[in-house]
Amino acid sequence: MKKWSTELMLLGVVLVWGANYTVGKYGLTYLTSLQFNALRFLVSAPILLGLTLLWEGSIKMERTDLKRLLVVGTVGISLYQTLFMISVHYTSATNASLLISISPIFTGIFAVLAGQERFSVRVQAGSLIAFAGAAVVLLFGGNHQAQLYPHEWLGNLIGLIASVAFGWYPILAQPLLTKYSALRVTAWSSVVGAVSLLGASAWTFPGIVWERVTAEAWFSLGYSILLVTVYGLVAWYVGISRTGATKVMVYMYLIPLVAVWTAALVIGEQVHLQQIFGGLIIFVGLWLVKRQPQKKKEPVSIPTQYR
Template identity: 45%
Template sequence: MKRWTMELLLLIVVVIWGTNYTIGKYGVIEITPVEFTAIRMIIAAPFLLLIAMALERSIHIKRKDVFHLIIVSMVGVTLYQSFSMLTIKYISATNASLLISISPIFTMIFSLFFKQEKFSKQKLIGSVIAFTGTILILLVHDPSSNQKNVMIGTIIGILTSMSWGLYPILATPLVNKYSALRVIAWSTMIGAIPLVLLTGSSIVFIPFHLNQTSWLALLYAIFFVTIFGLVTWYVGVQKIGATNTMVYMFLTPFTAVLFAAIWAKEHIYIQQVVGGIIIFIGLWLVKHQRKTRVNEHDYDSNIL
């Protein structure tokens, strides 16, 4: 595959992930975020495992790593995916995308806590700058929004960012031993199990009661966001490297904001734009210096 073809596919993935902040809202109108995520993951998981098997000729995980994989799955799929859909449900696509974009800051904080990285002034300055931009966004007052929902969504959005920030720290030992695609394929399957249990037997009947719009949002999340997006992303990491691939992640919030403004007619406040720019400056300072093993695989993206 030629480099320009791979980069075009990565650009398509970023557009898909960005637009999902708006499209996903249609999926949680009739059903809860947990139900939506349970159906999405339980359908996507077998496809991801089959693709991993086809590309790598094996999906084997050693018995001694199973418990570690379960922990990774609970954080990266059960918690993160459920929190992200709750965030999308309660707050604007603009704020949701910008809040979740600060996950690399939490990755840095957790990496310092687990002693995977050394402290540096540049990382501290970048973190402070990014959080300043986040505060600006959170202080935006939209008179058309339900303030109680906004507060709930904001809190969940921060928890979403924290869980996705913790995920690469926990997953790095497994990714070093196996591969990112194999780990995410198994994580999707294992992480879906608690969601299915929470949903109960009704998960079998839910799909038959969804309207066309909800079904389209669900199918979009399953086949484009999850299967096509994840596989293409990790192939991109293999083909052109993690650093070159991660550059595209900075376009995800931009795509989310632009699509929300055009499709959903979300009003974009100048404070959100300024806050977003400040966040990206902070993220650039943090990520520019990172040369640890976490950064080699660097998949702390805004995957939904």
């Protein structure tokens, strides 16, 4: 029973994160990506710290780790989340989810460059295949959606950059993850992100006419705080603690599928042959990378991209 409850919980995370590619679009109907994320992490960061304190009995981090924490929070929360929301705004949910899904490829490349993993022909071959799939999505995925997303090329490009940022995130965080839990690192990273996002957008808040913020935007914000960030992260780490990171990461590959079907059902996005073909190529590349035997210093993936 415990096994089934864990699997159902993780499937719930997949549904929540996959649907966020569509729900997130409504959050930007009036608010900018900076404003949206500043509000989101101002609320979710204290909740995550509270949950960390409840589960672990401490939220302490050593002073010597603060510099790295600032970098991790800036890249993994401030930079990535802002780019993610911009990408979701300008391109289709299908393209955004497929482009973000190649972030493990960048993690593998950065791990080699950082000396955390050895060079592997199989991993690099998988990376090249996944890049080819991403190129198909970038170059041919938007030919039929020009009216719906006139700036889709920009959203695709930003989605690719967001994938690079998220791929870099676990490499930067790896030294912290050898000393602290992933939940504690993510909670404090969210604090850093909240402060930096607020600092970057505070000057715009006096200009917001709050009565103009749509009900859909408030729903999107609440969805992002409670379901995507709090429930999603906590359930994900519970799943990892019960079944292990390797088995849990398999669920990540279901998220683009949920994103595609949600977008089709809710906002009528069409899925075209080029996108399907590009997605299949990407998943072949990811399969090759994940087939590689685990290394002792394999970086821990922090799945915050679908928040």
